[in-house]
Amino acid sequence: MEANQPSTLPAAPQPQAETPVVPSSSAVAPQPVVAVIGAGPAGLFAARELALHGVHVFVFNRDIKPGGLAEYGIYPGKTRMKEGLRAQFRQILDTPGVEYYGNLVIGEHGDLTLDDLRGMGFQALLVAVGAQATKWAGIPGEDLKGVYHAKDIVYHYNRLPPYVDMEFAIGRRVAVVGVGNVMIDIAHWLLEEKKVDEVIAIARRGPGEVKFDRKELESIIGYLDVAAVQMELQRVTPQMVQLGQDPNTMHEMIASLLEKKPPAAGSPAFRIQFLASPVRVLGDAQGRVCGLELEQTMLVRTSSGETVAHGMGLYHTLEVDTVIFAIGDRVDSSLGLPVEGNEFYKNPQPRFPKDGMSYEVYDPVAGKVIEDVFVVGWARKASTGVVGLARKDGVNGAHALLDYLATLPPGKASVDAIRARLSALGKPLVTRADLLRLEQAERERAARLGLPEFKFEHNLEMLQVMGLLQPLIG
Incomplete structure (x- = not known):
């Protein structure tokens, strides 16, 4: 059983389930609840830092697997480096207070918008989606x-x-x-x-x-x-x-x-x-x-x-x-945040600077900061640095967000209500427990084929081996 999942989570999803099996917990979270959007190095290290400081964190990832460019940007032959990073990411997702949901797109044309997340009760949004658009x-x-x-x-x-x-x-x-x-x-x-x-x-x-x-x-x-x-x-x-x-x-x-x-x-x-x-x-x-x-x-x-x-x-x-x-790359404007050049527009006079840098998103049209949105990693500074710098930036951004949370009254977000809203999306979402099944299936396939590593190449295959979709017949 995963440390970040309540004990009522089933050992495996129903084979024909089209929606994720959502665990339950106490109706009202006693701590702040934050959404981390993106599961690359910056987002994952930020999520852990927030959880270690008493925040309940939902990590939302476009891809099924976490890791971002650490998983899909490092040259394939560098297997030792990749596996070392994967081990760190597994530990982060096992941190109490961190919940992972993959196969979920956040944005104006995605499964949920930023306003949807606000309506679900999140007190702050930490954007760590990298620079997904091409330059x-x-x-x-x-x-x-x-x-x-x-x-x-x-x-x-x-x-x-x-x-x-x-x-x-x-x-x-x-x-x-x-x-x-x-x-x-x-x-x-x-x-x-x-x-x-x-x-x-x-x-x-x-x-x-x-x-x-x-x-x-x-x-x-x-x-x-x-x-x-x-x-x-x-x-x-x-x-x-x-x-x-x-x-x-x-x-x-x-x-x-x-x-x-x-x-x-x-x-x-x-x-x-x-x-x-x-x-x-x-x-x-x-x-x-x-x-x-x-x-x-x-x-x-x-x-x-x-x-x-x-x-x-x-x-x-x-x-x-x-x-x-x-x-280089540029950020994706379809997320719904103002863009300046290749990056999201940041507050030129940050309220909570870290190392002299701004992690706060700014609306130049309204002439004011967007109170509850913070950016880290390549979402803050596109195409800059590798994993070590992403980790530092994620931690810094998490502390800027913590400073913001300290200015707010106690949160009253219902974690159960957030999970129910996710289940109502009507699509298979990938949790930490599902990732364990996927990793095991890929290890077994690699062993059968005599390969050092095997990856399923399509989302449909991954969802099927995790038991989130019924395998196609014929």
Whole structure:
């Protein structure tokens, strides 16, 4: 029996049940009741922090499984890292006072809206949905066949429903726009799984501004086109020296990695083109990608010390048949909160700042803070940081919310009424107990197939093995 579920929860749901079996408890919660929307690292660590401070937490997740990008964004081969994170998330969901409900969409076009949650009695809403929308460069040709966003591909090879069924027509020569760790993962997949001939990473700035780290580059160093990269580093060295940057840093990192794993003869090639900004994707008569037009850039140091790229009006075309944008993400406006750029609009003068940052959502039209809504993780700052930073941000946001709750009178939310409202939705919702059944089923399938890990690739399959839907016959 799970620590966060009352003892009346049945050992297994009814095989033909179309709605979740909702446990019961005392009619009125003696503590505040908060909804955490999203079950990635930021949301889960925030939920635990709230529960440890006496808050009853309902965690609502769009996906069946918790973990967010920690489950569906880390490269599949990093099984030890993934399993370590899963163990932490299991402990969080076992925390007394934390209830999990997966397969539930919150938003203007979802199962419940933010106003619905308020009407159910939640005293505050902590939004941890990440940055679910895609961010594009906004250049001509992005609608051509063969143009993709990195997020869709990452979800695809990590087998997140329904992205697992998406088809990607990958050509032989691929341009990946962006130079972060996601670019490295995409290149890894292209080179090892899709067996492309060449991957060219496109960087608007120089080697001193790349976002990927040494450990990530190590995973594809054997594919590096050493001669091409050395020529590129020589080309940009004068600009780096002029800005006071050390061009040897990248040279030395590459050299040390190549000592461990030199490039394989005749293997697919990976290289980086610096100081190049995409301006247009070119297409052929069939509407397929045939090239990427780039503008040469130069580096400029701003008064604030930031290095930016300015276009020089010099253009050239890179002949490629696939273009993938790995330039970050943006939040989903359909949640029902005001958006500024790629992020939710935050209170510029926070009432409860943590580390000098605002976790409160602000309505610029009304000119006031939205009292009961807080944001954490990538919902607060899109495409920023990994799991460690998400954990810290979730904890900080939880404490900002706790400060807000301290200003309110005692809560009178009925936990039973909230659970009844969830049951009335008429769809199967996934609880912590259901997740245990799913994990067991996947372990058993992996053992039968002789695999280190197995994932069901469709929501319908997962719901069936958990006993939340009747298996189809015939």
